Amino acid sequence: MTQELQGTGIALATPMNDDYSVDYHSLGGLLDHIVTGNGDYIVVQGTTGESPVFTWSEKLDILNFVIDHLGDKKPVVFGLGGNDTFDLIEKSKDLKSFDLAAILSVSPYYNKPSQDGLIRHYSMLADAFPHPIILYNVPSRTASNVEASTTIELAKHDNIIAMKEASGDLVQCKTIADNRPSGFMLLSGDDVLTHDIIQIGGDGVISVIGNLMPQAFTDMVNASLRHDVNAAAQMNEKLKEAYALLSEEGNPTSLKAGLETIGIGRRTVKPPLYDASDLLMEKWKAYFENQAK
Template identity: 70%
Template sequence: MKEELKGTGVALATPMNSDYSVDYQALGNLVDYIIDGNADYLVIQGTTGESPVFSWNEKLDILRFVFKHVDGRKPIVFGLGGNNTLDLIEKSKDLAEFDLLAILSVSPYYNKPSQEGIFRHYTMLADAYPHPIILYNVPARTASNVDAITTVELGKHPNIIAMKEASGDLSQCKEILEKRTDDLMLLSGDDALAHDIIKMGGEGVISVIGNIMPTEFTDMVNSALAGEFEKSATLNSNLKVAYKMLSEEGNPSSLKAGLESIGIGLRTVKPPLFDASDRMVNKWKSYFNN
């Protein structure tokens, strides 16, 4: 299982029609595009998939579709995290039927729990979830940080196998790498920092850019994992403009503008997010045509 999480996971966007229903044709096309680009696994209903704006039944419908469409070609991770611990445990019972590689679980947002509260939350989930857990630390979205010591201690639980680190704090990543047990993987949650984190000893990334440039990004990650740092640094440098574009009008709005520019779905996002501008779509078209 640890080997399957190594490399490039892609946090799958959820293409939508103009009425906000899921565009399953485009979703299937996107899955094929990512798989053809040699990504190692797919992550369903993470932040990039707009998980906060889908009902639980809609999330399960998306998961069932992707499982059927992938048909065993790649492992699948599913996002189930939030700020209601007991509700998450109840929902997780519906996932027992799926052969998931792991569950990605974002740390509790809005509540701003203490480190002890975060530890208790994740321990309760790990005791109850039917699949291994990837912790997910993204303080810019949750308003609280999972610090290095909490991460290391949680990594001792047999059902917690990785941390997706999106704090942007490389010193925190370094501390995790220095103090973790061998059973805990460190995955970058930030495309632009993936190269640095892998070079420090991390095992991979859960990526946004992998939706739109899976081949190029996977090549960079694989080169870094192989210790070919001169090559990977060049490949990473070639992607820096795209990294910046992904954040210009927010994620996943900017990403969906890029996907529309290459013919995979519309730029539609659900409120309260707002669709990317024509300027953003045209900027992606210019980028890919140069």
């Protein structure tokens, strides 16, 4: 199970029409772009997919579309996390019939649970969820860090298979890598740190830039995983300007600007997010023109 989730997972963006409905035509085009670029698996309705602003029914419609469009080309992971443990358990019952490689579950936000609270939350989910769980630690969004010791404790559960680490703390990542049970994966949740995290024992990434530049980023990840350090470092250096543009106006606003620049969907994001500026669009245009030279 875990082997198919090594390498480059793509946190799928959700293209939208001007009325904020899902642009399924562009979503299909984005999936084809990712498949052609050799991303290893697709993550549906994570942060990049604007998961907080879609209803449960809409999320399941998006998931159905992705699975139908991909066929058996790529494994699919689905985002189901939040700050109401029992609600998540109830929703997970609707996923039993879906062919999913795993469920990505972001740690509870706003509530700010203790580490004991996080262990109880995730243990209850792992006992109830019909698919394996990838933990997701992103303190910049949740205001609560899943400490390394908590991750290592949770990794003992048979139904918890990985941690997507977006704390930005390489010491924390190294502690997890050095002390995790056999078979438990450490995945980068930050494109710019992926090369470094793999070097300290990471198994791959769930990526934003993979929507936009799947081949270039996947090549860098694969070089890192085979410990071709010099090649990976050179590839990573070439991506640094794109990393910077992706952070300029936040995610997924900056990503959608880049995608519109290459002809995939619009820059439209759903409120309370705000569409990318014309200035950022010009920067993306200049970036891709320079890449083509």
